[in-house]
Amino acid sequence: MSNKTTVGSVLVVGGGITGMQSALDMAESGYYVYLIEESPAIGGVMAQLDKTFPTNDCSM
Amino acid sequence: MDKCIACGTCAEKCPAKTTDAFNEGLAKRKAIYVPYAQAVPLKYAIDKNRCIYFQKGKCRACEKFCPTNAINFDDKEKDITLTVGSVILTAGFTPFNPDRFDNYQHAKFPNVVTSMEFERILSAGGPFGGHIHRLSDGQEPRKIAWLQCVGSRDLNRCDNEYCSSVCCMYAIKESVIAKEHLGADFEPAIFFMDMRTHGKDFEKYYERAKSQGVRFIRSRVHTITETDASGTLNLVYVTESGERVSEEFDMVVLSVGMEPAASAMEAAKTLGVELNPYHFVKTSDMTPVSTSREGIFVAGALQGPKDIPQSVVEASAAACSAGIHLASARGTLVKEKTFPAEQSVQDDAPRIGVFVCNCGINIGGIADVPAVAAYARELGNVVFTEEPLFACSQDAQEKMVEIIREQKLNRVVVAACTPRTHEPLFQETIRNAGLNAYLFEMANIRNQCTWVHSAEKEKATEKAKDLVRMAVQRANILEPIPDLSVGVNKSALIVGGGIAGMTAAISLADQGFAASIVEKSSSLGGAARDVLHTWRGENIQEHLKKLVDRVSNHPQITVFTQSEIVDASGFVGNFETRVKTGTEIHAIQHGVVIVATGGQASVTDEYLYGKHPAVTRWHDLEQNPELLTGVGSVVFIQCVGSRNDQRPYCSRICCTSSVYQAIDIKEKHPDTDVFILYRDIRTFGEREVLYKKAREKGVVFIRYSLNKKPVVTEAADGLDVRVFDPILQKELIIHADRVNLATAIEPSPNEDIAALYKLPVNAEKFFMEAHAKLRPVDFASDGLFVCGIAHYPKSIDESIAQAMAAAGRAATVLARTSIQISPLVSQVNRDLCIGCGLCTDICPFGAIIQEEVDGKGFKAKNISASCKGCGLCASSCPKKAIDMLHFRDAQILAAVCAAA
Numbered sequence: 011m012s013n014k015t016t017v018g019s020v021l022v023v024g025g026g027i028t029g030m031q032s033a034l035d036m037a038e039s040g041y042y043v044y045l046i047e048e049s050p051a052i053g054g055v056m057a058q059l060d061k062t063f064p065t066n067d068c069s070m
Numbered sequence: 071m072d073k074c075i076a077c078g079t080c081a082e083k084c085p086a087k088t089t090d091a092f093n094e095g096l097a098k099r100k101a102i103y104v105p106y107a108q109a110v111p112l113k114y115a116i117d118k119n120r121c122i123y124f125q126k127g128k129c130r131a132c133e134k135f136c137p138t139n140a141i142n143f144d145d146k147e148k149d150i151t152l153t154v155g156s157v158i159l160t161a162g163f164t165p166f167n168p169d170r171f172d173n174y175q176h177a178k179f180p181n182v183v184t185s186m187e188f189e190r191i192l193s194a195g196g197p198f199g200g201h202i203h204r205l206s207d208g209q210e211p212r213k214i215a216w217l218q219c220v221g222s223r224d225l226n227r228c229d230n231e232y233c234s235s236v237c238c239m240y241a242i243k244e245s246v247i248a249k250e251h252l253g254a255d256f257e258p259a260i261f262f263m264d265m266r267t268h269g270k271d272f273e274k275y276y277e278r279a280k281s282q283g284v285r286f287i288r289s290r291v292h293t294i295t296e297t298d299a300s301g302t303l304n305l306v307y308v309t310e311s312g313e314r315v316s317e318e319f320d321m322v323v324l325s326v327g328m329e330p331a332a333s334a335m336e337a338a339k340t341l342g343v344e345l346n347p348y349h350f351v352k353t354s355d356m357t358p359v360s361t362s363r364e365g366i367f368v369a370g371a372l373q374g375p376k377d378i379p380q381s382v383v384e385a386s387a388a389a390c391s392a393g394i395h396l397a398s399a400r401g402t403l404v405k406e407k408t409f410p411a412e413q414s415v416q417d418d419a420p421r422i423g424v425f426v427c428n429c430g431i432n433i434g435g436i437a438d439v440p441a442v443a444a445y446a447r448e449l450g451n452v453v454f455t456e457e458p459l460f461a462c463s464q465d466a467q468e469k470m471v472e473i474i475r476e477q478k479l480n481r482v483v484v485a486a487c488t489p490r491t492h493e494p495l496f497q498e499t500i501r502n503a504g505l506n507a508y509l510f511e512m513a514n515i516r517n518q519c520t521w522v523h524s525a526e527k528e529k530a531t532e533k534a535k536d537l538v539r540m541a542v543q544r545a546n547i548l549e550p551i552p553d554l555s556v557g558v559n560k561s562a563l564i565v566g567g568g569i570a571g572m573t574a575a576i577s578l579a580d581q582g583f584a585a586s587i588v589e590k591s592s593s594l595g596g597a598a599r600d601v602l603h604t605w606r607g608e609n610i611q612e613h614l615k616k617l618v619d620r621v622s623n624h625p626q627i628t629v630f631t632q633s634e635i636v637d638a639s640g641f642v643g644n645f646e647t648r649v650k651t652g653t654e655i656h657a658i659q660h661g662v663v664i665v666a667t668g669g670q671a672s673v674t675d676e677y678l679y680g681k682h683p684a685v686t687r688w689h690d691l692e693q694n695p696e697l698l699t700g701v702g703s704v705v706f707i708q709c710v711g712s713r714n715d716q717r718p719y720c721s722r723i724c725c726t727s728s729v730y731q732a733i734d735i736k737e738k739h740p741d742t743d744v745f746i747l748y749r750d751i752r753t754f755g756e757r758e759v760l761y762k763k764a765r766e767k768g769v770v771f772i773r774y775s776l777n778k779k780p781v782v783t784e785a786a787d788g789l790d791v792r793v794f795d796p797i798l799q800k801e802l803i804i805h806a807d808r809v810n811l812a813t814a815i816e817p818s819p820n821e822d823i824a825a826l827y828k829l830p831v832n833a834e835k836f837f838m839e840a841h842a843k844l845r846p847v848d849f850a851s852d853g854l855f856v857c858g859i860a861h862y863p864k865s866i867d868e869s870i871a872q873a874m875a876a877a878g879r880a881a882t883v884l885a886r887t888s889i890q891i892s893p894l895v896s897q898v899n900r901d902l903c904i905g906c907g908l909c910t911d912i913c914p915f916g917a918i919i920q921e922e923v924d925g926k927g928f929k930a931k932n933i934s935a936s937c938k939g940c941g942l943c944a945s946s947c948p949k950k951a952i953d954m955l956h957f958r959d960a961q962i963l964a965a966v967c968a969a970a
Contacts, residue, residue: 018155018396018399018401019152019156020154020156020392021157022157024161027370027378027844028369029161030385032392035385035390035879035881036389036393037404039881039882040401041399041404048333050103050104051104051105051109053106053109056378058186059193060189060193060194061247062243062378063239063272064239064269064270064272064842065843066246
C-alpha cells in the first residue's frame with residue numbers, strides 16, 4: 011500500500027441507517043465520502059418503521 | 071434538483087397514481103413524489119415507469135405548474151466513474167416475501183398482513199394516520215395474532231435456516247404499541263418457537279409485555295382460513311401438551327424475516343466479494359467487517375440478520391477499518407467551508423430585515439402576507455421587509471445576501487415555516503452575508519398558523535402579525551455568539567486490556583493515534599483467555615496471542631498493567647487521567663476515553679456448584695478435556711442466574727456456547743449422551759445452524775420453566791438431574807456424569823470508573839450508551855465511548871466489532887486539531903452567584919463546577935466544552951445567576967411580553 015498513492019475517499023453503498031452512520035464517521039474523520047442510494051431518499055428500512063424496541067422511541 | 075423547494079405542487083397536479091412502496095402498497099402515490107414527508111433530500115423525483123410523459127409522450131403537468139422551473143425532462147441516467155480508496159457495503163436486507171407460500175394466506179386474505187405492512191398501519195405518518203383497522207372492512211380489530219419465524223428457521227418451506235434475530239422483539243413491540251392504540255380489551259397473541267429477547271433491556275420488555283396482557287403461545291399455526299365474508303380468520307394450532315385448538319382472530323401479522331437485498335448481492339458480486347451460503351457477505355469473527363477483498367468492508371444486515379444497534383456498531387467499525395486502510399491519505403480530499411469575516415454589530419443600533427414568506431400558497435393562500443409585511447415595517451428597528459414566494463429557494467437565498475449587504479441589516483427575521491428544518495439554512499445564508507448566525511430569528515407562521523387556521527383567514531393574518539412581532543422583539547436583543555472550539559489531544563485512554571480494549575487500542579494506533587491501556591490485572595487478555603473457539607469455530611487463543619504481541623510492541627501504544635485509575639478530569643479533547651501503578655502515579659493527557667472494563671461468568675451456589683466435583687461451568691470441560699473421557703452423559707443447564715428477578719436479562723451468548731460445546735462432545739465422544747436443559751434456545755442469526763446441527767448429532771434438548779427448575783442431586787455414581795419435560799408432560803430423571811452450568815455473565819466491578827468519569831450504568835451495572843439504537847458506543851458526554859461486555863454480554867466477534875466502532879467514533883474526535891462545539895451554552899454571572907452548588911449537582915454532563923475564588927468563597931464555573939445547553943442549571947439557580955446564551959431570560963421575555 012505504501013508504494014501506491016492512497017486515495018482519501020470512500021464509497022458507501024446504501025443509504026440506510028448503517029450507510030449513513032459509516033458515511034458520517036468517515037466524513038468526520040477526514041475522508042471524502044460518496045454515498046450512493048438506489049431510491050430517491052436516504053433512510054432505508056428504518057424510516058418505514060413506526061417505533062423501535064425496547065424504548066418505543068419514534069423510528070423517524 | 072437545486073431549484074426544487076419541495077412545495078408539492080407537482081405531485082398535487084400530477085395525474086398519474088401508482089402503488090406507494092414506502093407504505094408497503096397500502097396507499098397510492100403520484101408518479102412525481104417524495105418517498106415520505108421527512109425524506110432527505112426533500113426533493114421530488116419522477117418515477118419514470120409511471121410518468122405519463124415518459125410512457126406516452128405528453129402531459130408535463132408538473133413542469134407547467136412548478137413555481138421554480140425545477141422540472142427537467144431532459145435529465146438522463148448517466149454513468150459516473152469514481153476513484154475511491156475504499157468501499158463500505160451497507161446495502162441491507164429485504165423483508166421476506168410470504169406470498170409464495172399458500173399456508174400463510176398473505177396473498178389471498180386481506181386481514182393477513184406482514185410485519186412491515188403493520189409498521190405502516192401503526193405509523194402516524196402512514197396511510198391510515200396510525201388508526202389500526204382491518205383491510206377487509208375497516209373495522210378495528212379486537213384480536214390480532216402474530217406468527218413468528220415466517221421466512222426464518224424454516225428449511226421445509228423457504229430454505230432460510232437462519233434466525234432473523236429481530237422478529238421476536240419487533241412482534242412484541244408491535245403488540246404492545248397496538249395495545250396502546252386499541253385499549254385494554256384488545257387481545258394480542260404471539261405464536262412462537264423460542265422467544266429470542268437476547269439484547270440489552272429486551273428481556274424486561276418481554277416480561278412487561280406479558281404483564282400488559284400479551285399472550286405468548288409456543289406453537290406454530292398450521293392452518294389459516296377465513297370464517298366469514300367480513301374476513302375474520304380462523305387459526306388452527308396444537309398446544310405443547312398436544313391439544314388441537316381452533317381460535318378466531320380479526321387479523322394476522324406475519325413476522326417476516328430478513329433476506330439479503332437482491333441489488334446488494336448483485337453489488338457485492340460485481341465487486342468480487344465472497345458471499346456465505348445464505349448469500350450474506352462473508353466475514354471472519356476476528357475481522358467482522360472485512361470482506362474477502364482488501365479495502366472493501368461490510369456492515370449491517372448485508373453481513374447477516376441483525377438489529378439496528380448492531381448495524382450501527384458495524385457501520386462505525388467499517389468506518390474505522392476504512393480509516394486504517396486510508397490513514398496515509400486522511401484529510402487530503404476534504405476542505406473546510408469558509409465564510410466571509412463577520413462584521414461587528416455590537417455598537418450599532420438594530421437594523422432588522424423581515425422576510426415574510428408566502429410558501430407558495432401554504433402561507434400566502436391563507437394569511438394576507440402583504441398586510442403582515444406592512445405591519446412588520448411599522449415595528450421599531452425594522453428597516454426592510456420583503457415577501458418572497460419561497461424564502462428558501464436558491465435565488466431567494468442569493469437575493470437575501472445582497473439585501474443584507476445593501477440595507478446594512480444586522481438582524482434578520484424570516485417568517486415562514488419551521489426552524490426545525492430551515493433555521494440552519496437561513497443561518498448559513500446570513501453568515502454568507504457576514505452576519506453572525508445567531509442574529510437570526512424565525513417566526514413559524516405556517517405550521518403554527520396558516521396550516522392550523524386555514525378556515526379563518528383573518529384570524530390567521532392577525533396571528534401571523536403577533537408571531538412576527540414576537541420574533542422582532544426578540545431579534546432586537548439578539549447578540550452575536552462567537553464560535554466555540556477546543557483543541558484536541560490526539561490520543562486515547564482505554565480502560566481495560568481485554569480483547570475489546572486491545573482491539574480499540576490497535577485500531578486507533580493503526581490510524582496514527584496514540585493509545586494508553588490501563589489494565590487492573592497483571593496481564594492483557596481478559597475474559598477471552600477462557601474461550602477456545604468462536605461460534606464459527608475460529609481459534610481465539612491464536613488471535614489473542616497475536617493481538618497481545620502487537621499491542622505490546624506497537625510504538626503508539628503504552629500499556630499499564632496492575633494499574634488503576636485514581637483520578638480523572640477534563641472534557642472532550644482535553645482529559646487528564648491519573649493512573650497508579652504500584653506506588654507510582656502517571657498523569658496522562660488524552661483526548662478521548664474508551665471504557666472496555668469487560669465482564670465475567672458469575673459464580674453460583676445452585677445445582678451443587680462448588681459442592682460436587684462433577685458440576686462445572688462454562689468452558690471448564692473444554693479446557694479440561696480429560697473430564698470427558700469415558701463419560702456416559704453430560705447435562706448442560708442454561709440460564710443459571712440469568713432471566714430471573716436478580717438478573718432480569720438474558721446473557722446472550724450462553725445458548726450458542728453450550729450448543730457449540732455439545733456438538734464438540736458429540737463429535738469427539740459419539741457415545742456420550744448430551745442433554746441441554748433450556749428455557750428458550752437463543753441461537754440468533756446464523757448461530758441457528760449450530761442448533762440444527764446439534765439436534766442432528768443427537769443432542770437432546772429439554773425445555774424447563776422458571777417455576778419448574780431442574781433439580782440436581784448427588785447419586786451413588788455421579789449426579790441425578792430431575793427435569794419436567796413439557797412435551798411428554800412427565801418428570802424425567804437423567805443420570806449425569808457431568809453437569810455444566812451456563813451461569814449469567816455479569817459486568818466487572820465498575821463503580822469507580824463510572825464515578826470518576828461521571829458515566830451512567832443501568833440497573834444491572836452495565837454501562838449505558840447515549841442511545842439504545844442510534845448511539846450504541848457513545849456515552850451521552852462527548853469524547854467517551856464504551857465497548858465489549860462492559861456494555862452488555864456479547865460474543866467475541868461482537869466485542870471486536872464494538873471495539874473497532876469505539877475506535878472509529880473516537881477517530882472522529884482525534885482526527886481534528888480542534889472541535890467546534892455548539893456555543894449555545896450556559897453562562898454564569900459570578901457577581902450574582904452565591905456558590906450554593908445546586909447547578910453542579912444537577913448538571914448531567916459535569917459541565918459546571920464550583921471554584922474557590924480568593925476572598926469570595928465558591929463560585930460556579932462553566933466548562934463550556936461539556937455543556938449541552940439543556941438549561942437545567944439556569945432553571946435551578948435560586949439567584950438567577952445563570953443564563954443560556956441565545957435563550958437569555960431577557961430574550962425569551964421580550965418575545966413573551968410582545969405576545970401579551
